[in-house]
Amino acid sequence: MAALRGPAGRFRWRVRAVPGGARGTAGRQCYDLLVIGGGSGGLACAKEAAQLGKKVAVVDYVEPSPRGTRWGLGGTCVNVGCIPKKLMHQAALLGGMIHDAPHYGWKVAQPLHDWGKMAEAIQNHVKSLNWGHRVQLQDRKVKYFNFKASFVNPHMICGVSKGGEETLLSADHIVIATGGRPRYPTHIEGALEYGITSDDLFWLKESPGKTLVVGASYVALECAGFLTGLGLDATVMIRSVPLRAFDQQMAFLVTEHMVVHGTRILRGCTPLRVERLSDRRLQVTWVDLASDKKDTGTFDTVLWAVGRVPETRGLNLEKAGVRTNPNTQKILVDAQEATSVPHIYAIGDVAEGRPELTPTAIMAGRLLAQRLCSRSSDLMDYDNVPTTVFTPLEYGCVGLSEEEAVARHGEERVEVYHAYYKPLEFVIPERDASQCYIKMVCLREPPQLVLGLHFLGPNAGEVTQGFALGIKCGASYEQVMRTVGIHPTCAEEVAKLRISKRSGLDPTVTGC
C-alpha cells in the first residue's frame, strides 16, 4: 500500500526511491499528487498542495454537451453554474429595479433586454476566469493537462488528448474531482434531440424565447426565475415537490413568489414527449399525474433540470478498485475523503453524500491537501453548511429545516420563531412582500440553541453568511435577540424575531 495511515489517522508521503524531480521515462510522468478534474475542488486541492511544495498535476477535459456546448478550465461553478447563474439573476434583478425606478423619480424608457449582449458579457467574464485559473496553476507550478483521464491501475492514469494522443501519468496520491453533469431523462421521446440543459443555457448566443423548464431542483427554479425576470415566458413543470431537500414551508413560499413574479408553474405533471414542429418550435406533451389528463404546449426551448449525474463512468474506476454507490454512481468516501482505495480520494460533487456546492468542495480540497502534506489533521465539517437559492426572491438557509429539526428532536422540543416582514425597498414601488419571511428553528429549552435559519427576501446570500457563523459559534436565540439591529435592513428582522409558531400569534411585522 502506498500510503501509511498513522495512529492519529494522518497521512505520510511514501518514501520514494528517487526523491524530487521529474522521474518520467518516455511517455510516463510521476507526481506527488494527481488531480482529475479542474473544477472548484480539484483546483483548490492542487493549488494548496503545490504551495506546500508538492509536485502536482491537474488533468481536466470538458466533454461537449449533447448540444455541442464546450468551455474552459474551472469546472461547473465558473462555466455553467454559480457564476453565470448569479450574473443572469443579477441581469433579471436589474430589470426589476428599472421597473421600480419611476416610483423613485427616475424617468426611464420602457426597458428592453438584449440577450445576446448579456450573454456575450457574461461569457467574456467566464473566459477571463478560465484564463485566470490557467495563470494561477502556472504561477504555482501545477502542471495542467487537457486530457480525458481513465485509470490504468491504482497508481496510474492514461490521459487522452483531443487529438487522441495517449500519455501515462502516475502519482502517489490521486484526487478524483470530476464533478457532475446535468441528467437527461431517458424515457422521454425527443428529450435528448430537442432539449437543452443548464450546460447550454448560459452559452446560448440568442434568447431561448418561450421556455419550458422541467424539474423541481434549485437549478430549475433559478433558471425559470431569471428567464421570467428577463421578460421571457417561462414555465416550470414539477412532478412532485419543489426543492425537496429544503424546508418545505420555505420551498412553498419560493414557488408562490415565482408565480406572483410571472413564472407559470405546472405541478404534478410530467412530460411524455417532445416533438419539433414545422416552424422549428417544440411541442411538448405532458400528463397531469393526478387526473391522468394529457395536455400539450408549444415552446421555443425545453430545458431539463431533473438532476445531475456524477462523472465517474469514463474513469475506469474498477481498474483502480475504487467503489461507487451503484444507485447514484457517486464515489464512496470516508471522513478523510478517502475512497475504498486509501491513496485515492474524491471531493466535490462526485463524492457520495457531499453537498453539491462550490465552497464545500474548495474547503474539502484545501483541507485534504493540508492533511496530505501533514500540515494539519483537520477534517471537513459538513454540518451547518449555508447556502442560498438565487430565485427572484432569494432563499438563504443554514442548519436544519423545520422538518429535520422536528424529526431529530421531537416537536415538543423545538421552538420556531418567525416573521413576515416588508423590506423597506419594497414600500415606495409598492412591491408585494407577501412571501418575505424569516424563520429561526431553535431548541425549546433555554437558552434555545439555534438549529436552523431560513431567510426569504432580497440579498438572502449576503444576509445568511454572517448568521451561518453565529450558528457555527453555537448561537442561542437569546444571543441573536441581544444583537442590535442595523436599521434599515432586511437582516435586522432576524434579530427581532419575537413570535413563536407555537403562540399562534400573527407574525406580520408592523412599523419600525
Added chain:
Amino acid sequence: MRQVKELFSSLGVDCNILELDQVDDGASVQEVLSEITNQRTVPSIFVNKVHVGGCDRTFQAHQSGLLQKLLEEDPAYDYDLIVIGGGSGGLSCAQEAAVLGRRVMVLDVVVPSPQRTSWVKHNWETMTEAIQNHIGSMTRGYRRALREKAVAHVNSCGEFVEHHKIKATNGKGQETFYTAAKFVIATGERPRYLGIQGDKEYCITSDDLFSLPYCPGATLVVGASPAALECAGVLAGLGLEVTVMVRSQLLRGFDQEMAEKVGSSMQQLGVRFLRKFVPVEVQQLEKGSPGKLKVVAQSTEGTEMIEGLYNTVLLAIGRDSCTKKIGLEKIGVKVNEKTGKIPVNDVEQSSVPYVYAVGDVVEGKPELTPVAVQAGKLLARRLFGGRSEKCDYINAPTVVFTPLEYGCCGYAEEKAVEVYRKENLEVYHTLFWPLEWTVARRDSNTCYAKIICSKFDNDRVIGFHVLGPKAGEITQGFAAAMKCGLTKQLLDDTIGIHPTCAEVFTTLEITKSSGLDITQKGC
C-alpha cells in the same frame, strides 16, 4: 454607613439593613448589586426600589429634597414612567414598560426647523412625496403600537417643574401637570447651524432634505458625519453636482482607513471634496426653488479663502441635543454644557437617580436608532421587569449608507490599538471585486474587507469592517456572530455562500502586518 443609619433614624424611617460582611453569600450579593447599580462600594442605598447611591449621594439627595420625595413615593404618582421625547429609544422603552404592565406616558412634540419653502412640481417631488407618505405611515404605525400597548401619548412639550413632576404644554398653550415615579429623557437631537451670516436663512439640514419639495440642484454639503456623506451620496447618485466641505476628518469616530476609502469611493462617483475648509458666509444671489447661493469658506490651516456658487447648501455639521427647555436644571440633572448631552452610567441613569436617558441625548454613546431601541427596551426591563442585562454599546453594528455602503461592528482599528495595543492585534484584510461588478466593468479594487483580531484571546474578532454593496445586510449576521464570540478560526471553518460578497470573510488570509499585496487582478 453609621451616618446614613442616623440620617434615616432622624427622619423616622424604618430601613432594612443587609450587612454584607455578616451574611454567607455577601460577596455574590455585592456582585449582583454592582451589576444592577454600577456601584461597587457599600453602603448602597435603595429607597422605595430606587437606587440612590452611596453615602454622599444619599446626603446630597437629602439636601436637595429628593430623598424626602423618594420616601413619600406611593401609588399617588399619575404614572410609573413618563418618557419625554418620542425618539425611537424612548418609544421602545415606553412600549416595553407597558408590556410589563406599567402605566406609561410619552410626551412629545416636533418643532419645525427654520427653513420652509414654496412648492414646485418636479420629478424630485414624486420621490419625496412617496417617502413622506411612508414616514407618515410609520409614525401612524408607532402611534398604533403605543395605543395597543396602552401607552398614553400626549402631543405636548414636557418640562420639569419639581422633582417627579412635569408640566405638559400643548400647541394651544394649555398646561397640564403629571407626576411619575421614573422618567426617561429621549428628546433626541436637532441639526446644528453654523452660527455664521446667512446660515439659518439660506441653508437647509438633512431633516429638511427629505421633505424638500424641489430638486436641490448643485449642492454643497457641509460636514463629514454619516448623515453628511449619506446625503451627498444620494444627491450624487441622482445625478446632481455635489461638493462636500470637510473641516477635518471624514466620519469622525469611525475607523479612519475605512472612512478614507468611503471618501474615495464617493470621489469615484464624482463627488468633490473640499478638505480643511469651513464656511464663513452664505449669501443669496438669487431667490428660487432652488435659488443661487454664494458660499465663502476659509482654510482651517491659514487665511486662504475660497468662494463657490451652489443652488443649495446642506448643513450636516452635527446635531444639538434637545435638552435645553425641559427643566432639567430644576431637578439637578447634570448636562454637558458644551454638547447639551446627558452623562449617564452604564445603566443609563443620570445624576438624578430616577431620571434616565436613552438615544442621541446620551453622552459618549453611538447615535444609532437600533442601539437606542435596544437600550430603551433593556432599560424598561431593568426598571420594571427584574432583569439586569445592560446595553452592549461596543458590539453594536453600524452601517453608513453611502453609495458604496460601509458596515462595521466592534472596534475601529485606531481604537483597538488604543485599547489592546498594536502588538496584541492581528488585522486581516483584502480588497474584493463583487461578481455583479465584473460584467458591469466597475473597479476591481474599491471594495474592502477587514477584521481585527485579538491575538491573545484566541484570535477573537473584535472589529469587523466592510465597504461594499449591501454592507448593511452583510454586517448584521456577523454582528450576531461577534456577540457569540466569533474567532478567526471559526471564520476559516465556515463555508462561504457562493457567489456573494459576504463570503470574502471566510477566506481572509493576508495580514496587514505581512504587507502583502491585496489588490485583485482585474482578469
